[in-house]
Amino acid sequence: MVSYWADGYLEKLCSGEKAIRHIKPGQRVFIGSSCGEPQHLVSILASNALKVTDIEVIRLMSLESTPLTMIANKEGVQSFDIRSFYLGSAKPRDIATNMRFLTPINVSAVPRLFKQRHLPIHVALIQVSPPDDFGWMSLGVSVDITLAAAQSADLVIAQVNPQMPRIIGRSFVHVNDVDLIVEHDEPVLTVDEPPYIESANMIGKLVARLIGDGSTIHIDPGAAPHALLLALSGKRDLGIHTEYLTDGIMRLVSEGVITNRAKGCKEGKLVASGAIGTQGLYDFLHDNPAIDFQPSDYVNAPSIIARHHNMISICVAEAMDLTGQVAADALRYNHFSGVAGMLDFIRGAAQSENGKSILMLPATSNQGQTSRIVPMIDDMAVVVPRGDVHYVVTEYGMVSLFGKSLQERAMAMISIAHPDFRNELFQKAKKMGLLSRSRELTEAMYGSIYPTKLESALDIDGETLTFRPAKPVDQRRIQEHFYNLDKSDVVSRFFHEKTCFLSKEVAEVSQIDYVKDLTVVALVGEIGFSSVVAVGEYLLEETQNIAEVAFSVSKQWQGKGLGRILIAKLAEAAHENGIAGLVAYTAPGNKGMISLFKTLPYKTTSSYDGDVVELRCMFSEPLD
Ligand SMILES: CC(C)(COP(=O)(O)OP(=O)(O)OC[C@H]1O[C@@H](n2cnc3c(N)ncnc32)[C@H](O)[C@@H]1OP(=O)(O)O)[C@@H](O)C(=O)NCCC(=O)NCCS
Numbered sequence: 001m002v003s004y005w006a007d008g009y010l011e012k013l014c015s016g017e018k019a020i021r022h023i024k025p026g027q028r029v030f031i032g033s034s035c036g037e038p039q040h041l042v043s044i045l046a047s048n049a050l051k052v053t054d055i056e057v058i059r060l061m062s063l064e065s066t067p068l069t070m071i072a073n074k075e076g077v078q079s080f081d082i083r084s085f086y087l088g089s090a091k092p093r094d095i096a097t098n099m100r101f102l103t104p105i106n107v108s109a110v111p112r113l114f115k116q117r118h119l120p121i122h123v124a125l126i127q128v129s130p131p132d133d134f135g136w137m138s139l140g141v142s143v144d145i146t147l148a149a150a151q152s153a154d155l156v157i158a159q160v161n162p163q164m165p166r167i168i169g170r171s172f173v174h175v176n177d178v179d180l181i182v183e184h185d186e187p188v189l190t191v192d193e194p195p196y197i198e199s200a201n202m203i204g205k206l207v208a209r210l211i212g213d214g215s216t217i218h219i220d221p222g223a224a225p226h227a228l229l230l231a232l233s234g235k236r237d238l239g240i241h242t243e244y245l246t247d248g249i250m251r252l253v254s255e256g257v258i259t260n261r262a263k264g265c266k267e268g269k270l271v272a273s274g275a276i277g278t279q280g281l282y283d284f285l286h287d288n289p290a291i292d293f294q295p296s297d298y299v300n301a302p303s304i305i306a307r308h309h310n311m312i313s314i315c316v317a318e319a320m321d322l323t324g325q326v327a328a329d330a331l332r333y334n335h336f337s338g339v340a341g342m343l344d345f346i347r348g349a350a351q352s353e354n355g356k357s358i359l360m361l362p363a364t365s366n367q368g369q370t371s372r373i374v375p376m377i378d379d380m381a382v383v384v385p386r387g388d389v390h391y392v393v394t395e396y397g398m399v400s401l402f403g404k405s406l407q408e409r410a411m412a413m414i415s416i417a418h419p420d421f422r423n424e425l426f427q428k429a430k431k432m433g434l435l436s437r438s439r440e441l442t443e444a445m446y447g448s449i450y451p452t453k454l455e456s457a458l459d460i461d462g463e464t465l466t467f468r469p470a471k472p473v474d475q476r477r478i479q480e481h482f483y484n485l486d487k488s489d490v491v492s493r494f495f496h497e498k499t500c501f502l503s504k505e506v507a508e509v510s511q512i513d514y515v516k517d518l519t520v521v522a523l524v525g526e527i528g529f530s531s532v533v534a535v536g537e538y539l540l541e542e543t544q545n546i547a548e549v550a551f552s553v554s555k556q557w558q559g560k561g562l563g564r565i566l567i568a569k570l571a572e573a574a575h576e577n578g579i580a581g582l583v584a585y586t587a588p589g590n591k592g593m594i595s596l597f598k599t600l601p602y603k604t605t606s607s608y609d610g611d612v613v614e615l616r617c618m619f620s621e622p623l624d
Helices: 005-012 016-020 039-047 068-073 107-115 146-152 198-208 223-231 247-254 279-285 339-351 406-415 419-431 472-483 487-494 503-510 562-576 591-597
Strands: 028-031 055-059 080-084 123-128 136-138 155-160 172-174 180-183 216-219 270-272 291-293 311-316 319-321 356-360 382-384 391-394 397-400 456-460 463-469 517-524 531-541 546-553 581-586 602-609 612-622
Touching: 005 180, 016 039, 016 155, 016 180, 039 123, 039 155, 107 146, 107 339, 123 146, 146 172, 198 223, 198 356, 198 391, 198 397, 216 223, 223 247, 223 311, 223 356, 247 279, 311 339, 339 356, 339 382, 397 406, 406 419, 406 472, 456 562, 463 562, 472 503, 472 517, 472 531, 487 546, 503 517, 517 562, 531 562, 546 562, 562 581, 562 591, 562 612, 581 591, 591 612
Parallel strands: 028 055, 028 123, 055 080, 123 155, 155 180, 216 311, 270 291, 311 356, 356 391, 546 581
Antiparallel strands: 136 172, 391 397, 456 463, 463 517, 517 531, 531 546, 581 612, 602 612
16 A cells, blocks of 8 residues: 555654664664764663673764763673764764774675675664655765665664754665664754965966866865865865765855856756755755765765766875875875875876865874875885875975886985975885995975975966976986087087986086075976976076076977076076076077077176176166
8 A cells, every 4th residue: 555655754753762772682783974973872872881782883084972982892881882984074083993893895885894784784863854745854964875884774763953954965765665764853063174384285286287177076084185175265166065064165165166067967056965064055955956965885986987078086095105195084184185095086086077086185193293195104004005096285386196116116205295394204215125235315305495485377388387496306307408508508508419318417406595596497288297388597606696597498399488488487596595696608699598688677687708798687687
């Protein structure tokens, strides 16, 4: 006999205590995830701890509104065992380190684990919005693995909470498909926006440069991702396909930055499997037709992620080693970094057309006492193998490890470590055989202050050129630039027909102290694979306090203003570094160099000495 769902609703209605009494000893009980946790039901379960035995609590992650882990940890208590697919979310640090409860798995695979009953769920405790006119109740802020648990559990107990937003998508459970209903009105768990942290802010600004208009992004919740979202406010037509929606994402929607127009998959929709944020975010999500919540076996499936155009995965790492292996767990203020979803997104983004995967890594922990870049990960779990890592960003810069040798990786990772740890990492790398024993650590690597403010980008002839001070990792590409110079340009630059540009010599161009010697390069191409098309250098002559400058611009880029930009940056830096002026030596026939020097806004004097003309200017003598 077909019965009207509303009658069934009334029949299933009971008190929380009565519902929880249905849980039998030895059963596996699923609890809805993170902010979707049915707090009322969980608190009743905890208060019955002494009456239940051997309950296996299973969940994705929990805010521990009721500290079940603490109860499970009590000596002699046989009530609970916890199986968590992600532990890092627990607020107190001692709870977060309860490794033994963790089941390592990619989140995309968890629904299958439930549905195929490899891990049968006896009871699912879920929280839903009140039923609509057709009897559908929304799982609201937590669809993730909760939908699969609700669909496969033997007994479903639903806490109906009028404060749970009704969020659209594959997020609904029908009244007919639950067994017991407990009405309880309480605020849904919220999480405040992360605080301002300087290092997070610097990482956010660097990562923003890697994200082009029209990209679709997955972004972990957390401090650095939050800073990144703030830094994205100048972008256009971004799309969202992510695990959790946050307040930062909502803000970019209201600013018109996120339109979801260019995703290539579910266009016009913000796709996620849950939300973590403030009440303001939950109000925004309620009945919003632009939102499409989907379970984790869709959102986290690498094949689905790969379908998006310009898919960019942005995750937070806990630590990395010099070979590129990644450990991930909860960081302070990054409780929800998507450890269990990390590999899903990294692999999906890597397969997407023009996709990128980016790891954010604050350089230190423990108030700067400990480097998060370590020689080799040995006491933490590797979550991402070294072969899967592409971009890595700390507050000291960004590198790409994709396609890089172990030697290149070691140099790259050392270059973005906190300067205080670079020497130690360098020595360890040599010991481990990652770097040759003859290699020296120069001042640039020791951590002289890299002058970020000299960085800029410009579109010329349809290509984006990046101008920035050289880094030790540039050695090979500067060497390639010199080898590719036109023969006559080699003579103009080096005053003879030089045919060899030995690593040792080139190291002096790339490994600099940024004060007494500075090199600025112009690069084209993707970060990590770019080539150097122009080099401008200054070297201080200390007795006169004047810096000698020299330039080389690849033939096809000459006459396009690159030299002018380089000399302006060198002059600006030299002036700021207390140097009195610039000098250049060139052949009298080198019209290009003479004209270039004269672009400086200072009085220029020229003096001839045989085949060489000396060009000189003092910063104290500006042009009128
Ligand atoms: C000389 C050199 C560095 C100039 O760089 P560039 O990027 O081509 O120069 P820009 O496009 O920025 O031009 C700068 C100014 O010089 C002028 N200029 C450039 N090349 C010129 C040439 N061959 N003849 C006359 N003027 C020239 C430009 O018109 C511009 O002046 P403007 O702004 O008043 O119009 C570059 O040509 C080069 O690398 N040459 C080979 C190596 C060399 O000679 N190095 C210098 C010795 S250290």
